[in-house]
Amino acid sequence: MFLFAIGGTGSRVLKSLIMLSAAGVKPLDENGRPVGDLEIVPVIIDPHKSNEDLKRTEALLNDYRIIRNRLYGNQLNVDGFFANRIVTLREIMSNTSVTLNDTFIFNLAAVEHDKFREFIGLATMNEANQALTSLLFADYQLENHMNIGFVGSPNIGSVALNEIKDSNEFKAFSNVFKQGDRIFFISSIFGGTGAAGFPIMVKNIRQAANLEGIENRDALSRAPIGGLTVLPYFNLEGSKDDTRIATSDFIVKTQSALYYYKGTLTGANDSNVNTIFYVGDQVRSNPYLYDPGEHGQRNNAHLVELVGAMAPLQFAGMPLSRLSDPDGYPLPTTAYEFALDKDVLNVNFLALGARTRQLIYKPMVRFHLLFLYLRTGFRDMIGQGFTEDAPKIKSDFTASQFYRTLTDQFLHGYTDWLVEMYDNTRSVGLFNIGENDMNRAIADVGTRKGLLGHKNVDNNVFKAEMNRISRDNPKYSAATVEYKLLDLFWQAATKIIDERYENIN
Template structure:
């Protein structure tokens, strides 16, 4: 199986990765003749970042669920794994999805570069290069050399580029390089208007293209000639004004222009990237809390992040012939943007372009229907419905086990939060009536027979369909209750939504 290594940089990287995980859980897959295993590598010096921690927890639950039910059950059918699972190196990694940046926690930038050990000419040079001002986590104005890096690079990519250059010498990068094969691909997620992402993208890209420790018997560099895609997020959200914060919305455009100017020579101008996706949104909605990092940085999910995750799906659908690379240079670089059919402030499936709607509407609706049934009705169904008694039984003991009570329930709760956060954001994405009756779950959709179910509060028809699938399905894996549950609901929700709503993949 080919692998896609995803370098998710900074807070935006974690949030886009979260959206990708939700899409993969729902059964969204690239239209490709290859199956890809996903290997996320999160790079963020801000270890207390709540966005990072939420994504790590989500990935861990996904991995546990997918390992339990296999890759043929519809939901959770794309394998996600940590880098350490791929290596036999004696220097084992942590088993985490997060890259371990060394010598960052609790240190000032001046300590990281050994400023006090420099001779006077080099001290003078460092003073010139890092002569700007910033605000530390105690909201005090400090020189850039005195920035404390454990909350990230607070909008200073010149600092980030120095620190993140350590990636190439790390055990993680060596294991990534030694495991990279010719059919594998790389994708980099970053924002362009902050510090960590703006610095991390060109730094990681350069380190991959310059890699020399991944050669085949003919001396060709699999990694140097890797098929590399990236999404660079331009400004897409608003933040509260806070004069004591180093993060100011008024700086976003200036930083974006500066980064794009640098990318023109060092990313796009030298053909380092095979496929680069741009995304932005100038919709000025509810501002996020201005949190440079010391309070945990927990941003609501945003439609732009889900659209960015779709760039990864699109990249995997791109044929190999369009991603050819020679001596570290893309022969036919591709540049793409994302658009919607209607400039709506509250996006529904019908506002998306046809291909995007077909790609996600059925699968996300299936998963939303699955979540709704399990959240509202499964505890009753395991005692009263015939389909739950088929072998292997889905009973009260199953509902109380760790797989259902912890891993699956936590994931479904995160899915609910993700949908609600996107719906309440501006620009919003709200294709579902989350708290409605089942028949009204999908907005702007009327079943061909009117209401899909006999009653707005009656799960009877759903249970009838579950019983039919349970009795007649030849593809349903019945080797465990976990596999039967996931496969049963995937097949049944697909049938209901295709027959009654006309949703197709």
């Protein structure tokens, strides 16, 4: 599945998808079985390369790839932490004449350095065309530096991003796309880059037959396409001197864009998108620093992004019969919305609907327990029990690239993500932040009652269970120590969650 994350919101939703994938959340088909042979190919489209949210997401993607490759290599159908295979476009290319960097970032060199007036060649236009251009674009839009994005102006973005169809990345994408692949877009509707990029990309894919140098045109024109359209959910601090982006404009921009989308993407006569998901929040976030782009744009994580990250997983599990007719052409667009089970400002697992809990509760709890275990107990267990079974886990393992990438980098990003979601107006407290006691780690979910009180969960309980699973287990004889450690913990955590924690599903 090709996953195009457009603009700042695209990067932030993708970050939440990375966290869910690290926890082992996988797309399920209509029968509840994991979707087989799935590769996720994220492509981030954003001219604002210095965007801090983009850079954080790119770093997490690279860390994820290092960790997963060491655990499973090129295997696709696995169960465990970091189960979803996430690869770059370059990784899945065979020998080709197209030159492409091994990165998750779409190269937008054509729009990176110019002001918009230079990009459209305003100075070389005749007087009549210059006059027309001045009617279509405000002065501040013409002076906009393209390398900070489109600053809430989709009319700029629609012109600039149309160049994507001529890029090496788009040609490479078309060359590797095949029958059976799917495409998903993540974008906001109330800004500039995302609101413009989504319809432009869909248009170029559906009209691939009209493009030169593009392969697999028929497969592209009939490809199952899904999209997550993120409605307003965050708030900005006001700026007296710069009004290019204003929270008060978000609703008007959203209404206009939805009307346009109906005519080009989702309407009865223009169903170019098979499935679309809408998510937003009337309870706006804490005010984010007003930053049109010059200072990096670093926004806190939000519930909307976590919820949005489930949309591509749901799309990947949909049967083809719900997306396309027998000839492969799109059926009328199906739209989905998300709602909390309880409309509360402090969101924990119990505030989520049953279907959402069933998808993410156990995987996220397993991953959080792994986080606590590696932080508080693992080092003390080296040299005893399961660590002495083949293959042995020795003390130098904690200095390996894998372990340092997992603990110092990826889990550090995980902590930031949890804290940022917790600190927002609609606070997400799935876990008790800063709590190292596994008995009290899950917000409003305790351990089961036994004959002598509540059952206990701690590092010693995990040690005993991991020792039991590891003992004389031929499964690990040819495995790496990295796989052995995380697989043992996955199995132990599954049993401990079922037997010792309250059941909320």
